[in-house]
Amino acid sequence: MSILEVSGLKKSFGSTMVLCDISFDLDEGETLSVIGSSGSGKTTMLRCLNFLEFADGGRILLRGQPFYDSDDPLDRTPGVISRKITHIGLVFQSFNLFPQYTALENVCLAPRINRAKETGYDEGKIISEGKALLEQMGLEDRMNHYPHQLSGGQKQRVAIARAMAMHPDILCFDEPTSALDPELTGEVLKVIRSLASRKTTMIIVTHEMAFARDVSDKVIFMDGGRIVEQGRPEDVIENPKNERTIQFLANYSNG
Template sequence: MNSITNQSPTPSETRPLVRARNVHKRFGDNEVLKGIDLDVNGSEVVVILGPSGSGKSTFLRCINQLESMDQGSIMVGEVQIGYELRGRRLCKLTPHALARQRRDIGMVFQQFNLYPHFTVLQNIVEAPIGVHGQDRAEAEAYAMELLDKVGLRDKANAYPRQLSGGQQQRVAIARALAIKPKLMLFDEPTSALDPELVGEVLATMRDLANQGLTMIVVTHEIGFAREAADRVVFMDGGKVVESGPPKEVLSNPQHPRTRAFLSRFI
């Protein structure tokens, strides 16, 4: 049985945008998350670093409920992700109700996952129109604004196969932004790109950070963490090992495991 904590806020309390408490996740005998606690404030950019298998991506997927927690609580705003309070019991949401919750959360994955038979514009407006019932003209106008933002307005009628990997990932970012999320999750968004294409995607992400978008970014791009993050979190073995401003964590890490990891990059 899942042990999910009710962390519903009271009106008098000031809350971070994201509050994760004691988050556990197990796949069979493998406990991937072992009690994650993390707060993310509005307009904050948090970069999560750590070795493969440390639970970084699983934690992001729990925030967006692509994976369900075994124990703990994740709040986004005043909403308990994946659950609702019925009387005094927390109950799992139906898929339809969960889809409504996800309206506030955009996510960009390692793979671009664009529909190959849709144009760039069609890929961006598919969710606002098909899922959220937005007016087509309004959705398309906003999609063009987003393409301006990611520098791809001239590619609106192109198909994914006609784009470079970096361009496809920038379209994927625009698609995630099309639902006007409060929170953006990035799961190693440059790991599938050729090295020469990484810079254009990171530049787009830096622009979003400068505009005040709340972002949680799983990446191995230490330069991006140093330049764009408000806070760096280092995870290892399913736990948060160290957290702090980039200057402190990247230049003067306190934990031996953090120092060993960063020595490979710096």
């Protein structure tokens, strides 16, 4: 079943159109990788799914229900956004942890704020869930460390736990390893692989082609704000049909 259906998404900054007619579907439990050269619109697309930007054309359905409609001004209002924003999580390239909070506090912060108004607010449950997520990320001995006491790979794993703490329907990653040394990249990719094997629905913008090929159910190649090729990784990455995809992957493998 489709968990996400994106149709005709458009976004301009001033007179520059950076997303032109982006359409794709994602099924529950699938991993989608998004590849493409710098400036092709990958981050902008993720930001539109997370409402950090508002697409100025197109529609998004989540689990078959209207999630965003560029023609409906209500969909840009804070009240509506705040109810929807927890459905799609985002892990940033540069981690964006709060420096004044420990790893555990970073993970527990959003659930605390989000559940504060609920009857039966349970601080103990929030903390035990936060600890379980950090354990799942292999960080059981780093829970009370501050971000400056953590390596880049550890920080990124805290950021992944923090995004998962809101139980999003879809977890998005924007180049999750590109700020990391090669030896720390592996530990983050391992965590993402394990999420994929547990059928977490994910959208991953990445330049790690081997990883994208191994872990994804679908791959999208973007160029100039358009999806020029999409399909199974063995097609898009191993046997690209479009001239631009072929060129991009060739440059890539030449380093």
